[in-house]
Amino acid sequence: MTAVRVLLDRQREAQWRSVADTLAIGLPAVGVASALGWRLFGLAGLIAAGVFGLGVLSVFAIGRARRLDRDWLIGALDARLPGFEDSSALLFRDRDDLPGLAGLQRARIEGRIGDARAVDLRPAWSLRPIAASGAAAAVLTTFILVWPAPGSSARTTTDGPPAPGAAGPPAITAVRLRITPPAYTGLPVREQTALDASVPEGSRVEWIVDFAPQPTTARVDVPDGRATPLLRDGSRWTGSRPVDRPTLYRIAAEGLPRQRLHRLDAVADVAPVVQLIEPDRQLLLVTPGQARWTPVFEVSDDYGVLDTATLRITVTRGDGETITFEQRSTALTATGEARRRRFSTTLDLAREGMAPGSDLIVQLVVSDNRAPERHIVEGPSVILRWPTDLGLADGLDSMAAPVLPVYFASQRQIIIDMEALIAERPRLDPARFVSRSDAIGNDQARLRNRYSQFMGGENEVGGSTGGIALPTSDAPPAPALPTNDAPAASRFERPDDHPDHEGHQEGDTAPSGIGHAEDVLHAFGHAHDEGDAATLFDPGTRSTLSQMLNAMWSSERALRQGRPEDALPFANIALELLKQAQQATRIFLRRTGSDLPPVDLSRRLSGRRDDIVAEDPPPPVRTPADTVVAEAWRALDERPTSGRRPSLALGALERWVRENRGRLSDPLALGAAIDTVRNEPGCLDCRRRLRALLWSAMERPPVAVRRREAPGTRGQRYLDALR
Structure with a gap:
């Protein structure tokens, strides 16, 4: 194993030499790509090109090193060491698998392993490719760094910029914009080579310009403002100014050809937006048993909202002209990130002083982190209302259920209900049929009373049958007396027939069964046609309304008697008359007289007709604005x-x-x-x-009506034939 380890060390040294040789050849090319990325896309381009180039180069280097595998090592040892007698492969085989002569040969080679320690198997350096790659990279990198960036003001009206150091007028060789946004935005400082930029309002823009040859003076000209001088620091000229509004500018220098204008757009800070999350509407009623209320607001801003806000709380009490209110403010702390925060609080209704007939109004006031002047925004007002009808008890836990408004059934719906009842008659017992017919008659009575008010009639109040006495004959029944025991007004009398309309006092009549949320006028006042802007109907419209009410009365009478078949024709007639009345035009009359010009009595009975009609003035000659x-x-x-x-x-x-x-x-x-x-x-x-x-x-011309062209001979003949 010691002999094999020595050979593997020689192989590893050769592989590392191969990797280093590959990097020496490829790194200059990566440098050229990084310089090109920086000139085209700035710092992001530099990083992207460098990472990508190093990745490709690493893959290539590893692949080249893997070629120096065990087979290459065996061949290199056999070629470099004659003492191994072309038997280096035996050193990498298991000794137990080598029988007879092969085992003896392996033992002989292991005795000569010292020769392998002295041999150098590392491949030679690729000196020529390395030198060529470095020289080419140096030339290309210099050319990329010197060449003007795309979008810079090096584009002039001349054929091209002179080379650095050449005699002639100065030219811009490089320019960068360093943009420093306001601190409250939290945006980082950035640089760009493009001279057109969009920056946050209040940012400071710094120009970094290189000239060749160097001018005497340089500046940034603004057509509608004061120029910004550029100060020289070695071979670089710099200058800065704040950008508070969109503006145009150009870089100017002594001897520099006139450059094109570039623009700086100042993006204004947007005020925070306050949204109501809970509840889902701005007006809601207290529910039975409700003791607490938790409104939730969400505030969003482009750069951030302060984590504290003010909640204005207003409680109103009383009715009419005796309303009093109490107002206080409380601080709220937000949750969530800076650009989207939520504010919420839980209000105790009893502690806030809520009572029947009072309102609890909350409004959130927030501000963003803009400096030096913050945007202060008032959110939507949310009203929690405790109607008087709900206040039948002292505590919040024993409130009565709210009185729901009465919804009027339309005349068309009444006809549909009558037709459905007639179709179901075979399947209903007589008592059930009469009960449903009477219910439809009750809807007809409500609708009739509603339209009767437009004719000066009063709402009828009475028992369970809608305040109408059940007739016993075909003659119209006598109207029921109202609660003040005064004679009831006719449904068809004019408003002028009421001698006491001007003297109506609050509480003369009890509210009808109409709910407050639907018909406040009917509940707390009179709907008679009176006042300075009285609504009067022409005789034709009044006649149509009168016939419609008579038809509704006939329909109601038949329904009360359990005869919907007889009521259906009258209901259809009432619907048609209602459509006609809806198309009538109301006339609004003033009590004051019209201002007519005085009559010239000197011309009376003289027969003179001159100057009775003013001549049309000639159209004014106007010069188009564009x-x-x-x-x-x-x-x-x-x-x-x-x-x-x-x-x-x-x-x-x-x-x-x-x-x-x-x-x-x-x-x-x-x-x-x-x-x-x-x-x-x-x-x-x-x-x-x-x-x-x-x-x-250019402003678009207004659309004008063109006079129709005169018809030709054939057209005139055709028009004469039509006459």
């Missing part, structure tokens, strides 16, 4: 024209952009395109881009 843009758009047209093409007035176009900046979708892009066309009049792509931007900036 005349400058339209002329510039036509001047940029590349198609040949027979007429005279207007000249391209870039100065007037720039003034138009400044005056109409508010209504343009992207004024910076339009301003940069105008500047580029001025600097490079021969650039065809630049002119096309400017023309496209002008087309989108």
